[in-house]
Amino acid sequence: MSQQWDVVIGLEIHVRLALDSKLFSGASAQYGASPNSQVSFLDAALPGTLPVVNEQAIDYALRFGLSIDAKIPEVTRFARKNYFYPDLPKGYQISQMDDPIVGRGQIDIETEKGPKIVNITRAHLEEDAGKSIHDEYDDWTAIDLNRAGTALIEVVSEPELYSAKEAVAYMRAIYNRVTFLGICDGNLQEGSFRCDANVSLKPKGSEALGTRAEIKNLNSFRFIEKAINYEIKRQKQLLESGRTVVQETRLYDADKDQTRSMRGKEDANDYRYFPDPDLPALNITAERLAKQRQAMPELPEAKFARYCEQWQLAEDDARQIAYDVAMASFFEQSQAITRAKAAENAKFLITDFNALLNEHGSDLQDTKISAGHYAGLLDAMASGQVSRKIAKQVLNEMWTSGEAAETIIEQQGLAQISDSDALRQIVTQIIADNPNQVQQFKDGNDKMFNFFIGQVMKQTKGQANPVQTKQILEELLNND
């Protein structure tokens, strides 16, 4: 008999901080340099070298903490996490155990059932390991220490995500937050944002958590969803056939769409954490926190409230824009200079502009369209110079050429004919040319009115101002 299961997921997200130098060594943290060209004496763990903390990394972590409304301790400590691996030159990783820099916080996510608050257990600073390259040389493993010592924050969620979709939504929320704060470049391919997922199943309604498996190193939103779903299926099959889930670490193989065991619990390291004696406990002063609070950009939550309040956007529109860093910035820049109403701007941005982006699979920040040019297009719409339909066409042109809306409208003669004399002339001529249809209208066939609108649009190639056209037609048809 098939049983019903509750899925419980917790995520550990590794966020690489967008810093010029590493967490403790001062060496460059630039991605993609030739192997081992950014390795200080400390990164290579030469005897006698000592770590000195990168103060900016502390500030970035604090900003993240403030942004999730987290408890920030007065004192934070670094700890050594001990294990042997060739790409970990010191034989220990400097991380945090007790007193992490960011305590309990929370973040809003969007789920199918609506908004949800996810609790974040903690976030701590740690250095990354180097890279082992196993497949490039036949009998050798190559080590690249450029990455060794670069700064990460590890964000640990409570196990309160209940589906792969929720896990993805949470991952996105954290992604948006750290890119929004500018503390992470968000480059998934380069591993700037990666995630370990703890997945377990328990009988529906049961209190006790089931045995979990940890899926390591997921660095795409798509893969994390697939990996978790695969893992749920695997565990369900095990449990329903009367077997047990083993606590272990698993790897996701995207090609096969499977997870496979990497190491079992018995092989798990005892990391022997202890406070790093090379790094004194760090006091986080109220002044420092206040300074970081000031340095932070306005948070999505605050933006959302402001958009609803100040600009009277619909909640859905406000949320969609406020929680997307690029869109919010574009929206605010354009709104600052356009005469168009904010609601109009939001509607055009969310539907028409977004459709264009989706069509091209592009991001807002990569387009040729500047916020200023976009504001010009909004103005043209607001003044009745172009209809929304034409505006879409202009936007398309702007996409390809990067020209200003005004230029395109003028060069291609796309401006609406709002000159009532000119329109009156066109309408008079059409009435004169179609006596039969005029008669039918006068006999009470109201549908004929649309025939005349169609004719005007045809003749003006859609540029006739629809409101004026309607007015003039009504006037002239009923006058006789």
Place this chain on the structure above:
Amino acid sequence: MINLSLRELNQLLTSKQISPAELGSVYLDRCRQFNPTLNALIHVQNDLAAADLLTADRSQSILAGIPLIHKDLFSTKGVTTSAASRMLADYVPPFDATVVGRLRDAGMVSLGKANMDEFAMGSSNEYSYFGAVNNPWDLSRVPGGSSGGSAAAVAARLTPVATASDTGGSIRQPAAMCGITGIKPSYGRASRYGMIAFASSLDQAGVMAVSADDCGLVLEAMMGHDDKDSTSILAEPWRWQAPQEASMQGLKVGVIPDWIEQLKDNDIKRSTQQALDTLVSKGAELIEVDLPHADLAVAAYYILAPAEASANLARFDGIRYGHQSAEPCDDINDMYRKSRNEGFGQEVQRRIMLGTWALSSGYYDDYYCQAQRIRRLISEDFKQAFSKVDIMAVPVSPEVAFKQGEKSDGVSMYQADQFTIPASLAGLPCMSMPIQPVRGLPVGLQLIGPYFNEQVILSTAARFQLVTDYHLQMPEAFL
């Protein structure tokens, strides 16, 4: 010449009666002549470094042109730095330790590198890959450790000055056993950058020399804040001023009668008592103090120091530098095992295992955390004591230099540090100065000061040395 103080050598140099090169050669010759007997040095320079001599010529420092030897724990750019381990027997650092750089900038001229217990782990200097060091006062005896090479070199005047390091007594105990003066400043006074780490929260660089005045001059030049060491303190360093008279009027000296009682060697007891009497005769007031938790110090230390060492020595994996086993290896773990097994001596391996165990899941709270609590209690004890006294005067070692091979088990060796470890755990400045020798062998008295007050112990020792000559005595074979 070899019995002149640094100030006197400076006189000869500044009046150009002797050049830095000539002075260096005098000592370099002694190194060549006597090191085969002592094995105090792992490396003796072929020639004085031209760069050192050039800086010596230009430097205005009182130390310009004064020769010195660095403990082989200090990284010296371009010169092998082995920490007396097979693991690092061929390791040549690409940079200087901060302390080395500062003394070079002052114009001191390096003669070579001193032998030591491997990775500074030991109290007899028998645990060196390069062989044991012989005590200049009796070649069959140990010089103490771990800075045994530095101590023996100064005692036999192979150098007027040597750098050393002290984690649990590694400066004070060999200084006492070799009849010289040695100081470990407060934790954080001297940079640890470039000093190969044993136990990071305890390691501290210091000086060994003939007199307290010499120690003061050199310590002043090597200490001070270093941006490269996060544990180095920001406080402005003091300037050493030698006392001109021996009076100790008004000085409150804390003594621990219980520690003196614990001395089983009555000669050492008498010698210690006599030294305290000398302090009193110069006007000092002896006040009994108590360190109620000090008897737990050795146990706590041998949890904490190995725990830190187990992590500090993890980098020696034979991958990037250091000894790599030539044996065929099954996999990476096998390679680690073989390389580390061959590269580390027994005592180092024992401490790595002790430390690894103390940090292991299930033991961490009972051992590491408990030891940290003891450490705090001992610091508290000292704080209490220093609310009543200016300085403490206690024994350094429960015994004189013992015979090589005499202590074969770890625990009795560890107990040799019982009087030196408490001040180390508290991070306090402390030193050893020579007092009345017994049975022809040197004895030291330990002076401990409050935090960051090295001057009070140095000047007390300097006053003592104005009215005694124990520090000037030399083993006859090396005259």
